[in-house]
Amino acid sequence: MLEQTLELLRRNRIRLLKQAGQHQVVDGALLERMVNYAGLSPEDVVLEIGAGIGNLTSLIARRAKKVIAVERDRRFARVLRERVGHYKNVDIIIGDILKLRLPPFEKVVANLPYGISSEVTFKLMEQDFKMAVLMYQREFAERLIAKPGSDGYGRLTVMVYYRASVELLEEVDPSAFFPQPKVFSALVRLRPRRPPFKILDEGVFSDVVRALFQHRRQKVRNALYHSFHEVFTDLNLRKSERKQLIEKILPQDLLNQKVIELTPERIGEIANYLSEINP
Structure with missing residues (x-):
């Protein structure tokens, strides 16, 4: 050939x-x-x-x-x-x-x-x-x-x-x-295949995955803070308010985990938490 x-x-x-x-x-x-x-x-x-x-x-x-x-x-x-x-x-x-x-x-x-x-x-x-x-x-x-x-x-x-x-x-x-x-x-x-875990909003899930892996070596709280605008596109908050919102939405065990160590299922959990309050 x-x-x-x-x-x-x-x-x-x-x-x-x-x-x-x-x-x-x-x-x-x-x-x-x-x-x-x-x-x-x-x-x-x-x-x-x-x-x-x-x-x-x-x-x-x-x-x-x-x-x-x-x-x-x-x-x-x-x-x-x-x-x-x-x-x-x-x-x-x-x-x-x-x-x-x-x-x-x-x-x-x-x-x-x-x-x-x-x-x-x-x-x-x-x-x-x-x-x-x-x-x-x-x-x-x-x-x-x-x-x-x-x-x-x-x-x-x-x-x-x-x-x-x-x-x-x-x-x-x-x-x-x-x-x-x-x-x-x-x-x-x-x-x-059928998704192996439940996602409430696939658009939010996609945004969250992109936002998190822009800061893959950081903890979830810091990654979301630095990529806040990627997920909360319609929220115009001061920096201090961003931190408060993230801390309020997600449980501590997720906030403290490094992005690179999250399983896809755990990332799905984060996306579902955020879907419930994302305007």
């Missing part, structure tokens, strides 16, 4: 840009495993993000009912049409995945552009789908499954945990790509 990829790039005079995260998967066995991990069936409509020159697209097309292949780079889209245009079940969308209004789909299989991994993941968490098999930079994948108290634990961990179960499938060597990235990658499977 490497030789075929190089020939396609040469013939179409395409130079891949490492700084733009344009790394094509050239390991055929790995691509087969990605499709197998997704358990594709003839009933599935599959979204592929960053379809590139179609190394993965054609494999998905052979197993799925339909492929929605999104690619921003028009040079790649031209090659993509050349390679998979004969498949009647492939729709190619040229555009920025972060700006597109996505059509309905059941599954996602994608080698994500690493530079927008976070934004794409948050966007997917707002969609209705059954499963996603995604290629991430290994460090990013480790953040998805990080435990409270660890360096990788943060907003991403909590928000994805609330929406989906996360499974680290395998580590991927740089040699699986062309050009080879300087970092290892990882395949991850996301399965949307």
